[in-house]
Amino acid sequence: MNTLLESYKDYHINLHHIIPLDFDSIQEVSDVHSWPQSNDFLTLDLEPNDKSAASIIPIIDFSDPNVSKLIGQACETWGSFQLINHNVPLNLIESAESEARKLFSLPTSEKRKTLRSPSEATGYGLARMSQFFSRLLWQEGFTIMGSPVDHAKKLWPDDYQRFCDVIEDFQDKLKALSEQLMLIILDYLGIPKEEMKWVGSNSGPECATSALQMNSYPPCPDPTLTIGLAPHTDTYFLTILHQTSNPTRGLEIHRDGLGWVSVNPVHGALVVNAGDLLHIASNGRFPSVLHRAVVNKTNHRLSLAYFYGPPMNYQLLPSLAKLDDDDPSVYPSLKVKDYVTMKEKHFRETLSMLKL
Numbered sequence: 001m002n003t004l005l006e007s008y009k010d011y012h013i014n015l016h017h018i019i020p021l022d023f024d025s026i027q028e029v030s031d032v033h034s035w036p037q038s039n040d041f042l043t044l045d046l047e048p049n050d051k052s053a054a055s056i057i058p059i060i061d062f063s064d065p066n067v068s069k070l071i072g073q074a075c076e077t078w079g080s081f082q083l084i085n086h087n088v089p090l091n092l093i094e095s096a097e098s099e100a101r102k103l104f105s106l107p108t109s110e111k112r113k114t115l116r117s118p119s120e121a122t123g124y125g126l127a128r129m130s131q132f133f134s135r136l137l138w139q140e141g142f143t144i145m146g147s148p149v150d151h152a153k154k155l156w157p158d159d160y161q162r163f164c165d166v167i168e169d170f171q172d173k174l175k176a177l178s179e180q181l182m183l184i185i186l187d188y189l190g191i192p193k194e195e196m197k198w199v200g201s202n203s204g205p206e207c208a209t210s211a212l213q214m215n216s217y218p219p220c221p222d223p224t225l226t227i228g229l230a231p232h233t234d235t236y237f238l239t240i241l242h243q244t245s246n247p248t249r250g251l252e253i254h255r256d257g258l259g260w261v262s263v264n265p266v267h268g269a270l271v272v273n274a275g276d277l278l279h280i281a282s283n284g285r286f287p288s289v290l291h292r293a294v295v296n297k298t299n300h301r302l303s304l305a306y307f308y309g310p311p312m313n314y315q316l317l318p319s320l321a322k323l324d325d326d327d328p329s330v331y332p333s334l335k336v337k338d339y340v341t342m343k344e345k346h347f348r349e350t351l352s353m354l355k356l
């Protein structure tokens with residue numbers, strides 16, 4: 001069991017939790033898409049010009065001389081930040097968004113040609129987390145690991161090359177950025193980079209795990225009843241996310257004491273979120289940020305999320321990030337694949353189950 005695909009093979013997902021409904025044909029939100037309302041669902045209603053530092057996730061300039069400290073501090077306090085001047089070309093980000101829009105604009109019957117099979121990880125379908133809920137998400141996704149060529153050929157038999165070129169270039173650039181961010185983070189945590197040789201390794205079983213998730217959230221007749229992605233933490237070390245710049249509400253992160261805070265799109269910025277495995281590897285110093293995606297009435301929102309983390313056989317050693325000898329280990333040492341399979345069973349409970 002050396003790859004993520006192999007880790008998922010034993011966890012068959014019911015087709016009901018994979019096949020998105022045909023959103024174009026839905027006039028009214030029915031019971032399957034209605035989520036129970038609670039205070040936990042309320043978003044912080046900030047004035048657009050409310051700049052109080054406590055309520056805005058940090059925006060970090062990658063060319064700032066203090067970038068390492070700023071990134072470390074943002075990871076420690078928020079587990080999330082927006083990055084500008086990151087060197088991923090804006091026209092590439094826009095092209096990737098436009099390829100995603102082209103894909104999701106296909107008729108439902110076409111998109112279903114690439115439906116994710118119950119034991120697989122890639123292709124078209126509801127987000128994997130859907131299996132943990134009885135209500136359906138107002139979302140459709142397309143998951144890519146490596147080359148998207150097999151799926152792209154099914155969607156555009158005579159015209160798949162552009163999609164593949166753009167998406168592969170986009171993944172390469174995000175991988176390079178992930179590696180740079182990882183080196184900064186390891187340094188901040190005092191973890192020698194020799195302990196994570198997979199960062200920067202380009203092939204073989206020691207190479208990083210990565211995936212690109214395209215998310216589409218069609219306009220919804222009653223957004224107050226539905227949810228695009230339910231509250232969750234991402235599994236891997238880092239997620240780098242591009243969201244459409246249309247300033248409608250979408251990505252929200254949860255901050256203790258404040259509630260749900262909107263991550264307002266900043267033109268050209270990429271959102272970086274810390275995930276569960278980085279939380280463990282940092283011995284709990286970096287929170288794994290709880291977030292969700294809400295939907296809206298008028299705009300078809302898209303997001304592109306790139307997940308980056310260690311290979312499945314990598315042994316996480318939280319003790320490497322201990323501040324000193326008296327600092328207790330918060331998590332046990334465990335293999336990435338063991339965490340991934342636990343999360344397939346226990347989803348949001350996994351971290352608390354592991355806590356020492």
Ligand SMILES: C=C1C[C@]23C[C@@]1(O)CC[C@H]2[C@@]12CCC[C@@](C)(C(=O)O1)[C@H]2[C@@H]3C(=O)O
Pocket residue numbers: 121127128129130143210211213229232233234235236305307
């Ligand atoms: C690499 C991955 C992370 C992810 C599961 C996946 O295999 C591909 C989809 C990813 C995603 C995107 C939406 C939220 C999420 C929790 C989900 O259901 O599917 C994440 C998964 C994750 O971080 O575990």
Ligand SMILES: O=C(O)CCC(=O)C(=O)O
Pocket residue numbers: 213215229234239241243250251252291292293302303305
């Ligand atoms: O659409 C978004 O802004 C959130 C996407 C996300 O959280 C994910 O893909 O894990």
Ligand SMILES: [Fe+2]
Pocket residue numbers: 232233234239291
């Ligand atoms: Fe996420």
